[in-house]
Amino acid sequence: MSLDLTTHLIHHPYEPEPGFAAPQPAVHKASTVFFRNTAAMRGADRRRKHVYSYGLHGTPTTFLLEERLAALEGGEHCVLVPSGLAAITLVSLALLAQGDEVLVPDNAYDPNKAFSAETLARWGIGCQLYDPMDPDDLASRIGPRTRLVWLEAPGSVTMEFPDLTALAAVCRARGVPSALDNTWGAGLAFQPFEAGVDLSVHALTKYPSGGGDVLMGSVVTRDAALHARVKAMRASLGLGVGVNDVETVLRSLPSMDLRYRAQDRNARALTDWLARRPEIVQVLHPARPDSPGHAHWQALCGPEGLAAGLFSVVFDARYGTAQVDAFCDALKLFKLGYSWGGPVSLVVPYDIASMRDPAVTDWPHGGVLVRLSLGFEAVADLRADLEQALQVLGSA
Structure with a gap:
């Protein structure tokens, strides 16, 4: 059948030879799928x-x-x-x-x-x-x-x-x-x-x-x-x-395991430091012995198990919402944003009391909670960022 050039461009007979292999798989985009018969x-x-x-x-x-x-x-x-x-x-x-x-x-x-x-x-x-x-x-x-x-x-x-x-x-x-x-x-x-x-x-x-x-x-x-x-x-x-x-x-x-472990490692370093800060009354991270359910995490994930790059801190009750918001706003490397697991560290303040039913579970802390998600910045830089923001907290 002799085809017009426009038709020929759509129905050209060339098909790729089988056996091609490369590190990344082929991408098949389709709404319509052709059937043989x-x-x-x-x-x-x-x-x-x-x-x-x-x-x-x-x-x-x-x-x-x-x-x-x-x-x-x-x-x-x-x-x-x-x-x-x-x-x-x-x-x-x-x-x-x-x-x-x-x-x-x-x-x-x-x-x-x-x-x-x-x-x-x-x-x-x-x-x-x-x-x-x-x-x-x-x-x-x-x-x-x-x-x-x-x-x-x-x-x-x-x-x-x-x-x-x-x-x-x-x-x-x-x-x-x-x-x-x-x-x-x-x-x-x-x-x-x-x-x-x-x-x-x-x-x-x-x-x-x-x-x-x-x-x-x-x-x-x-x-x-x-x-x-x-x-x-x-x-x-x-x-x-x-x-x-x-x-x-x-x-x-393919890089997911490496990224998860790197953020986990950095989280443990920062939680150890934050736990010693006088402004913080509780660090919530499953790998920490004083975090609720630590024994359950250890039983399921193992004594040397993984615990991701996500954790929360509870501020001393003497710091109100406005002061904690000022702390979050003062951060430069940590960005205000939801989600986690990406390359940029994130921070979000939460009003936990409004998110819980007191008839079901008790939230024992009076202070404001802030969740932090670690990206891939150097730990020393993230710690310096937190430290300068904590100075703002004290003066807000």
Whole structure:
């Protein structure tokens, strides 16, 4: 067939020779996916693990990242979604229906608490908060309507490390699926499924990306039935990820362990220094013996285990919110911003009392809490930055 030049540019017969190999995998961008014939088109069941039907449901590039993330966390199945919060809400929507109930730890990531207590309530789904440091409290709250329990290790912002194995065992004994927000552990500090959880949710925005420039999340499980429900809900919601973002995460994964360890090492150096400062009454970091749940962290992660580059400090009660805000504003290397795991150190002040239910858990500290996330700046420079900002704190 003789083709017009314009048509020839679209339907040129050249195809790459097989066998090409390079350090970085190929990037397959597609909305439309071609089928060999009508039989292949009619038989494309996207519920199967690796079937190409439409770009929204997966390409070789997205499937490759899913496989690597499943391996990282010790799972067998993975789906990608546009953010860590999307991964959380996807699990809840996939497993809950009208009349059901979800249990959420009182120290959980606040958007998860808000979605569970407010958005799900509009659809007739109940929500209870529980004390994550008390497995008996969790056990007492699980009832006949409970269809999902959220876990978090450590707690968002306040960094308490629960007895994750005991909490997961409570859920398993009652036949209720447990879902862990494993963004902090990242598959490196501990293996979530060895601890007994059923699903692991991961904000790839943090350590897997490592650049502070990608929004993405994942849901990993070993349970094929749970995976099928999550994958079906993802398809129903039309959730997909940009392949350029997938490429960025794939490029970052090989250095993830090195980056995690470097930020962990720097965090321990700074927390040791901050713990000696008179302005600070508590340093919250799971590797510190005086941090809540340290023994649980040690049991799960090992005596020489990893503890990430994230920690919080509680200021002496003599410093009010305005003074602590002045401290944060005075920092030069630490930037005010949410998220963590990237190259730039971050700081965020929190009003913890407003984030807790006193009927569920007690926040014993009266002082203002500030969370710090370490980037890759030199420890000496970060310490000098904190020291000059503490001088401002005293004079504010």
